Amino acid sequence: xxxxxxxxxxxxxxxxxxxxxxxxxxxxxxxxxxxxxxxxxxxxxxxxxxxxxxxxxxxxxxxxxxxxxxxxxxxxxxxxxxxxxxxxxxxxxxxxxxxxxxxxxxxxxxxxxxxxxxxxxxxxxxxxxxxxxxxxxxxxxxxxxxxxxxxxxxxxxxxxxxxxxxxxxxxxxxxxxxxxxxxxxxxxxxxxxxxxxxxxxxxxxxxxxxxxxxxxxxxxxxxxxxxxxxxxxxxxxxxxxxxxxxxxxxxxxxxxxxxxxxxxxxxxxxxxxxxxxxxxxxxxxxxxxxxxxxxxxxxxxxxxxxxxxxxxxxxxxxxxxxxxxxxxxxxxxxxxxxxxxxxxxxxxxxxxxxxxxxxxxxxxxxxxxxxxxxxxxxxxxxxxxxxxxxxxxxxxxxxxxxxxxxxxxxxxxxxxxxxxxxxxxxxxxxxxxxxxxxxxxxxxxxxxxxxxxxxxxxxxxxxxxxxxxxxxxxxxxxxxxxxxxxxxxxxxxxxxxxxxxxxxxxxxxxxxxxxxxxxxxxxxxxxxxxxxxxxxxxxxxxxxxxxxxxxxxxxxxxxxxxxxxxxxxxxxxxxxxxxxxxxxxxxxxxxxxxxxxxxxxxxxxxxxxxxxxxxxxxxxxxxxxxxxxxxxxxxxxxx
Numbered sequence: 034x035x036x037x038x039x040x041x042x043x044x045x046x047x048x049x050x051x052x053x054x055x056x057x058x059x060x061x062x063x064x065x066x067x068x069x070x071x072x073x074x075x076x077x078x079x080x081x082x083x084x085x086x087x088x089x090x091x092x093x094x095x096x097x098x099x100x101x102x103x104x105x106x107x108x109x110x111x112x113x114x115x116x117x118x119x120x121x122x123x124x125x126x127x128x129x130x131x132x133x134x135x136x137x138x139x140x141x142x143x144x145x146x147x148x149x150x151x152x153x154x155x156x157x158x159x160x161x162x163x164x165x166x167x168x169x170x171x172x173x174x175x176x177x178x179x180x181x182x183x184x185x186x187x188x189x190x191x192x193x194x195x196x197x198x199x200x201x202x203x204x205x206x207x208x209x210x211x212x213x214x215x216x217x218x219x220x221x222x223x224x225x226x227x228x229x230x231x232x233x234x235x236x237x238x239x240x241x242x243x244x245x246x247x248x249x250x251x252x253x254x255x256x257x258x259x260x261x262x263x264x265x266x267x268x269x270x271x272x273x274x275x276x277x278x279x280x281x282x283x284x285x286x287x288x289x290x291x292x293x294x295x296x297x298x299x300x301x302x303x304x305x306x307x308x309x310x311x312x313x314x315x316x317x318x319x320x321x322x323x324x325x326x327x328x329x330x331x332x333x334x335x336x337x338x339x340x341x342x343x344x345x346x347x348x349x350x351x352x353x354x355x356x357x358x359x360x361x362x363x364x365x366x367x368x369x370x371x372x373x374x375x376x377x378x379x380x381x382x383x384x385x386x387x388x389x390x391x392x393x394x395x396x397x398x399x400x401x402x403x404x405x406x407x408x409x410x411x412x413x414x415x416x417x418x419x420x421x422x423x424x425x426x427x428x429x430x431x432x433x434x435x436x437x438x439x440x441x442x443x444x445x446x447x448x449x450x451x452x453x454x455x456x457x458x459x460x461x462x463x464x465x466x467x468x469x470x471x472x473x474x475x476x477x478x479x480x481x482x483x484x485x486x487x488x489x490x491x492x493x494x495x496x497x498x499x500x501x502x503x504x505x506x507x508x509x510x511x512x513x514x515x516x517x518x519x520x521x522x523x524x525x526x527x528x529x530x531x532x533x534x535x536x537x538x539x540x541x542x543x544x545x546x547x548x549x550x551x552x553x554x555x556x557x558x559x560x561x562x563x564x565x566x567x568x569x570x571x572x573x574x575x576x577x578x579x580x581x582x583x584x585x586x587x588x589x590x591x592x593x594x595x596x597x598x599x600x601x602x603x604x605x606x607x608x609x610x611x612x613x614x615x616x617x618x619x620x621x622x623x624x625x626x627x628x629x630x631x632x633x634x635x636x637x638x639x640x641x642x643x644x645x646x647x648x649x650x651x652x653x654x655x656x657x658x659x660x661x662x663x664x665x666x667x668x669x670x671x672x
Contacts, residue, residue, distance in 0.1 A: 091144045216267065487652070
């Protein structure tokens with residue numbers, strides 16, 4: 034019987050060998066000593082006896098017997114040789130009593146290279162072993178500044194707290210997301226029960242995933258599982274049958290496939306110019322009225338953010354009443370968001386605008402299960418295929434307000450209060466500081482965060498430093514509570530508002546709905562294979578600036594010229610040489626940052642005093658939003 038197994042294993046080895054030769058690839062096992070100098074191995078770290086994933090055992094430590102195995106660890110030596118006889122004896126041991134002796138291996142970048150036990154690995158792999166016991170020595174990468182090394186360090190951080198070494202994620206930040214999705218805080222240790230539960234969940238998912246993919250898995254299992262957990266959650270796996278998991282994986286395949294994209298997000302920086310589109314593409318979907326849902330995490334009565342979006346909804350309803358019927362749904366987060374979105378769809382809403390990043394998970398779930406609906410989420414830098422993300426380039430207006438601040442400043446320091454360290458907001462901070470610096474090279478911007486200690490404390494800290502001119506939170510200008518918005522001068526007897534960015538949600542929603550009605554948005558979605566993020570700016574009319582008459586006419590004229598240049602795209606606030614707080618030059622494309630680089634900013638320009646807060650410094654409510662769309666430097670525990 035072992036002879037028959039060896040014959041079959043050798044056939045598999047020869048098949049793999051010839052496939053590699055045909056593809057121009059090395060047909061034998063990779064050799065660690067040819068990848069790294071041998072002295073690096075001597076400096077390895079002993080990890081003790083551990084169970085390692087068989088699929089990650091990919092090579093041998095020394096050249097020795099490497100030519101005896103194909104790349105898949107199956108044997109190549111002829112039958113009747115001493116090698117084949119030893120393989121067959123190991124095969125007999127495995128079938129009768131099991132192979133008990135651990136192998137000895139070196140681990141480098143989460144791949145294992147066998148020093149002792151190549152034939153044991155070959156036999157175990159032939160019989161489909163999932164894990165192999167090994168005495169492991171770890172070799173750390175010498176250059177920690179490569180993408181591969183950074184990804185490996187993320188894995189090590191996860192492995193140290195979880196003890197899970199069979200998960201390999203390709204995307205940046207994937208391990209942190211997995212830790213969070215399994216209900217763990219960053220750095221929180223896993224128990225034996227945690228590991229057993231996860232192993233069960235991974236097994237259930239992998240069986241269903243293999244059912245979907247068949248014999249050819251084109252997207253790594255772990256990446257696919259992470260996508261699934263982000264939509265359906267971790268506990269749900271334990272409650273579902275294999276058939277249900279199969280159907281859900283099939284239904285969200287476009288989301289899973291995004292992991293194969295090197296750049297999964299496609300930024301739409303301007304609406305399509307209707308005059309440039311062909312007549313045949315201007316097909317009206319229907320003459321029937323389209324029902325549109327606006328979902329708010331709170332209510333317009335208790336949230337300035339929701340109030341702004343509600344004003345946009347009412348304006349759109351009045352202007353497009355013959356084509357759309359809008360409905361508002363408030364306090365969605367009281368039920369997690371999903372129940373409210375489902376209610377909107379039951380009410381016949383075919384378009385959904387989830388107006389808060391906190392609704393991202395609920396809107397993503399709903400979009401996957403209701404492909405007939407168009408679901409939009411007010412967020413930025415979201416790599417999800419089934420929803421469309423939207424957010425204005427408010428940094429353009431912030432630059433103009435900064436220029437006014439620089440011109441109006443009586444001291445050499447201006448205050449700036451920001452709410453969350455999220456995508457888009459950091460660009461706004463930097464643009465404001467650059468605008469101020471443009472008209473006043475000596476100006477410094479002192480940064481405070483309402484998400485850390487509250488808005489009143491942020492104002493107090495700036496006032497205690499003698500700063501009177503402050504860029505305050507700018508949700509709305511019409512605030513019955515008398516609070517400050519936009520660029521404000523604090524005086525003994527009150528405040529004076531000088532200027533503010535305007536978030537033109539009515540324009541955003543009208544343009545988006547008209548694009549849906551004439552098929553433009555559907556065409557964009559069907560043509561693209563990526564996650565669509567709409568990042569429109571002042572040229573599209575979705576952002577603007579309000580300026581008080583107290584601002585001198587000359588300054589208002591300068592702002593008007595700058596605004597016109599931004600709208601004509603002849604000027605960008607970030608198309609100058611940029612330096613961060615450490616004095617290092619930030620490299621862009623010919624001194625100009627791309628929209629992707631602007632969106633992903635997680636650093637501050639040189640004339641800002643202050644820093645981006647760590648996640649642990651934020652208030653509980655703020656952490657929810659930041660965990661969804663926070664910039665890297667806020668989420669990174671090493672920051």
